[in-house]
Amino acid sequence: MSNNKNIYKPVRALLTDVITESPLIKTFVLEPETNFSFETGQFIELSVDGIGEAPFTPSSSPLVTENLEVTVMKTGYVTEYMHHLKPGVLMGIRGPYGRGYPVRNFFGKEVLILGGGCGLAPIRSLLYALEDIKDKLIKVILCYGSKTPTDCIYKPLFARLNHTEKFEAHLTVDKPDEGWKGSVGVATTLLNSISINIKSSIAVVCGPPVMMKFGTIRLLEMGYNEDQIYLSMEKNMSCGLGKCGHCMMGEFFVCRDGPVFTYDEIKHNPEIWK
Amino acid sequence: MQYRCIKKEEWDKTLEQLLLSYTIFGSVRNEFGIDYELISPEDIPRISYNTPKPVTSLKSFFLPVRENCTSEKVYEKPMIILGIPNCDIEGLCLLDEIYLDSEFSDIHYRKRRENTLLIASDCTSIQEHCHCLSYNIHPYSSVNADIAAINFDGTIVLRVITVKGEEFVRKIPAAITPENDSILSLVESAHEATEALLSAADYGLPDVKASGKRVIESGTAIWEKYSSRCVSCGACVSICPTCSCFLLIDKPGFEKVKQMDGCQYPGFERVAGGEDALYELHNRFKNRYLCKYVWKSMKFGSIACTGCGRCIEACIGHINKNEILRELDAKKVNVE
Numbered sequence: 365m366s367n368n369k370n371i372y373k374p375v376r377a378l379l380t381d382v383i384t385e386s387p388l389i390k391t392f393v394l395e396p397e398t399n400f401s402f403e404t405g406q407f408i409e410l411s412v413d414g415i416g417e418a419p420f421t422p423s424s425s426p427l428v429t430e431n432l433e434v435t436v437m438k439t440g441y442v443t444e445y446m447h448h449l450k451p452g453v454l455m456g457i458r459g460p461y462g463r464g465y466p467v468r469n470f471f472g473k474e475v476l477i478l479g480g481g482c483g484l485a486p487i488r489s490l491l492y493a494l495e496d497i498k499d500k501l502i503k504v505i506l507c508y509g510s511k512t513p514t515d516c517i518y519k520p521l522f523a524r525l526n527h528t529e530k531f532e533a534h535l536t537v538d539k540p541d542e543g544w545k546g547s548v549g550v551a552t553t554l555l556n557s558i559s560i561n562i563k564s565s566i567a568v569v570c571g572p573p574v575m576m577k578f579g580t581i582r583l584l585e586m587g588y589n590e591d592q593i594y595l596s597m598e599k600n601m602s603c604g605l606g607k608c609g610h611c612m613m614g615e616f617f618v619c620r621d622g623p624v625f626t627y628d629e630i631k632h633n634p635e636i637w638k
Numbered sequence: 639m640q641y642r643c644i645k646k647e648e649w650d651k652t653l654e655q656l657l658l659s660y661t662i663f664g665s666v667r668n669e670f671g672i673d674y675e676l677i678s679p680e681d682i683p684r685i686s687y688n689t690p691k692p693v694t695s696l697k698s699f700f701l702p703v704r705e706n707c708t709s710e711k712v713y714e715k716p717m718i719i720l721g722i723p724n725c726d727i728e729g730l731c732l733l734d735e736i737y738l739d740s741e742f743s744d745i746h747y748r749k750r751r752e753n754t755l756l757i758a759s760d761c762t763s764i765q766e767h768c769h770c771l772s773y774n775i776h777p778y779s780s781v782n783a784d785i786a787a788i789n790f791d792g793t794i795v796l797r798v799i800t801v802k803g804e805e806f807v808r809k810i811p812a813a814i815t816p817e818n819d820s821i822l823s824l825v826e827s828a829h830e831a832t833e834a835l836l837s838a839a840d841y842g843l844p845d846v847k848a849s850g851k852r853v854i855e856s857g858t859a860i861w862e863k864y865s866s867r868c869v870s871c872g873a874c875v876s877i878c879p880t881c882s883c884f885l886l887i888d889k890p891g892f893e894k895v896k897q898m899d900g901c902q903y904p905g906f907e908r909v910a911g912g913e914d915a916l917y918e919l920h921n922r923f924k925n926r927y928l929c930k931y932v933w934k935s936m937k938f939g940s941i942a943c944t945g946c947g948r949c950i951e952a953c954i955g956h957i958n959k960n961e962i963l964r965e966l967d968a969k970k971v972n973v974e
Binding site: 369374416417439602607611638 | 882910928937
């Protein structure tokens with residue numbers, strides 16, 4: 365009982381840049397007052413002074429500790445405020461919290477990543493981490509779907525990955541525009557055209573609940589075992605400390621026991637796709 | 639287990655002396671029932687011993703309804719809480735699991751706990767909805783309070799439970815080791831008598847394990863039926879000694895206000911995108927039972943109900959959780 369740290373107090377972080385990724389999504393570059401490290405897939409509580417706090421998984425590399433990036437979709441009260449912020453503002457960070465991607469378990473495997481919408485934010489951080497350990501991986505395949513070409517974030521990432529040894533990236537949109545020459549359909553349709561050895565593979569799914577649900581169903585149909593599928597769950601992680609109760613999903617506090625779970629760990633809970 | 643005895647008049651004088659260095663809250667009977675009150679010297683004779691639960695649960699001393707949780711706080715005087723029933727002591731143990739965990743300990747909760755001496759009392763009577771024994775909680779404290787004080791015909795019997803309690807009692811010279819076992823026999827007889835009352839009152843209630851199993855196996859019909867009388871007022875979660883969910887509200891200067899919250903209020907689990915796993919009233923209603931009888935048990939090894947019965951008394955829809963558990967146990971529910 366000797367730790368006198370106040371677990372609710374954020375550390376200050378300077379907002380150094382705001383990058384517009386799509387009409388609804390921006391990336392916020394933050395420089396915390398002390399070096400900040402996290403494991404890919406863990407999340408932080410980011411606060412706008414006096415307005416509110418919300419959980420986000422950093423989209424930047426876990427190898428970088430001087431600054432971090434958080435990619436945010438304008439979707440609620442706090443994120444609406446965030447989208448109006450300009451560089452130079454001080455923000456608050458608590459964390460990192462929770463259990464991220466167990467990348468050591470990916471050694472010697474083919475990694476299939478299925479993403480949708482703003483789910484590409486945590487995935488980008490994972491991709492940076494996987495690039496760092498690519499010698500230990502067989503290959504990494506990214507299948508990502510966005511609603512429209514305009515909604516697709518990190519466009520240069522796809523070209524870069526397709527020029528990186530052992531990596532391939534596929535992109536699809538639900539609703540193409542006139543100039544779109546790529547795939548059309550939801551993210552799971554991309555799974556029909558990839559070549560992967562399922563037995564020596566693991567799958568990561570991150571995106572909106574409906575995409576996570578149908579993505580998981582499709583992966584199971586393809587022959588993935590329930591413990592080969594990693595899901596990044598999104599609940600109302602308010603305190604991040606396993607105390608406030610808002611993110612309880614069955615017996616799990618998503619903020620402490622997750623946010624990354626295998627499907628096998630949480631499949632018994634009917635709430636997971638809600 | 640060590641015991642000490644002290645004449646009631648001497649004990650009252652001791653409390654008066656203690657008021658110089660401690661803030662004392664005691665269980666006191668007033669025109670509305672029994673509740674914890676701040677004790678001044680003239681209140682000392684009003685302190686109730688051997689009585690069942692006060693209206694307010696013990697958590698209110700450690701988890702204020704609303705507080706700035708990022709500010710520094712000064713705890714000038716140590717605190718004594720006197721006359722706590724064992725159901726509340728056991729409830730506090732679950733809060734300790736949540737708020738004092740090794741990785742993330744809540745500093746304000748911890749300082750309040752460290753600053754407080756818990757003096758329990760044995761229940762020698764029960765109230766209408768008391769059912770602690772159904773959940774293997776005795777109507778007397780012998781493990782988790784610091785001391786228990788029981789009043790027997792003008793003698794206060796002190797059961798010394800923790801090291802903190804032992805250090806405290808050592809400073810009371812008038813508290814002496816009982817000469818023989820006769821008074822301790824009376825204490826034991828009182829335990830048996832109270833447990834007999836509870837056993838009679840609890841007839842038909844499923845045990846801890848069965849309750850959880852029944853809740854898991856239930857369909858939606860029973861929850862729709864009982865929640866039709868629920869208005870989401872949250873009285874049950876406010877008064878419950880183990881419900882401890884909260885909301886963090888941001889204030890300028892990166893300060894945060896922690897406000898008690900509860901899963902019975904609409905929007906409790908709503909995320910920014912609008913998804914809300916507990917949108918429907920019957921889902922919220924059932925969630926509390928799942929949390930208390932299934933999930934907390936899986937996570938902390940004990941269910942989150944101490945059998946105090948406060949939620950039954952507080953419900954303006956007259957929803958009696960024991961009725962639900964009995965109905966589930968009798969398998970009157972169609973599993974869907």
